[in-house]
Amino acid sequence: QSALTQPPSASGSPGQSVTISCTGTNNDVGGYNYVSWYQQHPGKAPKLMIYEVNKRPSGVPDRFSGSKSGNTASLTVSGLQAEDEADYYCSSYAGSNNLVFGGGTKLTVL
Amino acid sequence: EVQLVESGGGLVKPGGSLRLSCAASGFTFSSYSMNWVRQAPGKGLEWVSSIISSSSYIYYADSVKGRFTISRDNAKNSLYLQMNSLRAEDTAVYYCARDYDSSGWNYWYFDLWGRGTLVTVSS
Numbered sequence: 648q649s650a651l652t653q654p655p656s657a658s659g660s661p662g663q664s665v666t667i668s669c670t671g672t673n674n675d676v677g678g679y680n681y682v683s684w685y686q687q688h689p690g691k692a693p694k695l696m697i698y699e700v701n702k703r704p705s706g707v708p709d710r711f712s713g714s715k716s717g718n719t720a721s722l723t724v725s726g727l728q729a730e731d732e733a734d735y736y737c738s739s740y741a742g743s744n745n746l747v748f749g750g751g752t753k754l755t756v757l
Numbered sequence: 758e759v760q761l762v763e764s765g766g767g768l769v770k771p772g773g774s775l776r777l778s779c780a781a782s783g784f785t786f787s788s789y790s791m792n793w794v795r796q797a798p799g800k801g802l803e804w805v806s807s808i809i810s811s812s813s814y815i816y817y818a819d820s821v822k823g824r825f826t827i828s829r830d831n832a833k834n835s836l837y838l839q840m841n842s843l844r845a846e847d848t849a850v851y852y853c854a855r856d857y858d859s860s861g862w863n864y865w866y867f868d869l870w871g872r873g874t875l876v877t878v879s880s
Contacts, residue, residue: 650801681864681865681866683865683866683867685802691872692852692870692871692872692873693794693802693852693854693867693870694870695857695866695867695868698864698866698868704868736801736802738802738804738865738866740865744807744814744816744863745804745816745818746804746807746865747804748801748802748803748804749801750801751801751802
């Protein structure tokens with residue numbers, strides 16, 4: 648199972664919005680609404696930010712939102728803050744009891 | 758406190774074996790599907806294996822199938838990963854992760870992670 652495709656990097660200034668894409672196939676992202684997004688700060692464990700494409704766990708700011716169109720999912724961070732600087736990973740159920748992650752995107756707050 | 762704590766990592770030679778453990782506390786461990794996810798140094802996340810709450814269903818990534826065995830002991834609130842025939846490419850931090858839903862089945866997103874344990878496979 649191939650990894651989902653994410654841009655290696657993204658950036659934005661404080662207060663701006665940035666969108667990170669996650670491209671798969673109709674066997675994973677396009678075939679299921681089990682797309683999730685994780686935030687990982689250096690040396691820390693990942694943190695669930697979005698699940699089932701666009702749902703936020705309790706405690707995640709509403710500045711974080713998710714969407715999907717066809718085989719591409721997106722994470723949008725609005726009103727960028729310094730603490731949003733981290734690596735972001737998407738994941739998708741890929742059928743046959745298999746889960747696939749994206750390669751990760753390093754978000755820099757300028 | 759709700760937490761997962763991994764242990765058992767270390768340095769092992771290619772072809773060797775290692776058993777990882779994950780101790781859960783602060784929640785009803787027996788109600789959740791559990792997973793192992795790994796991250797090679799400087800690389801992205803890779804799902805390794807999953808076990809539902811009753812242990813009736815177990816799943817593996819193709820990269821570890823036949824070499825790794827996941828198990829759990831609900832009485833001890835513990836998750837395990839037996840790793841055999843280890844290869845250099847298995848070198849990674851191994852995270853224990855809880856499935857989001859308490860139904861016991863897989864929903865394939867993880868809301869609680871441990872801090873990880875490093876496995877290094879090298880001669």
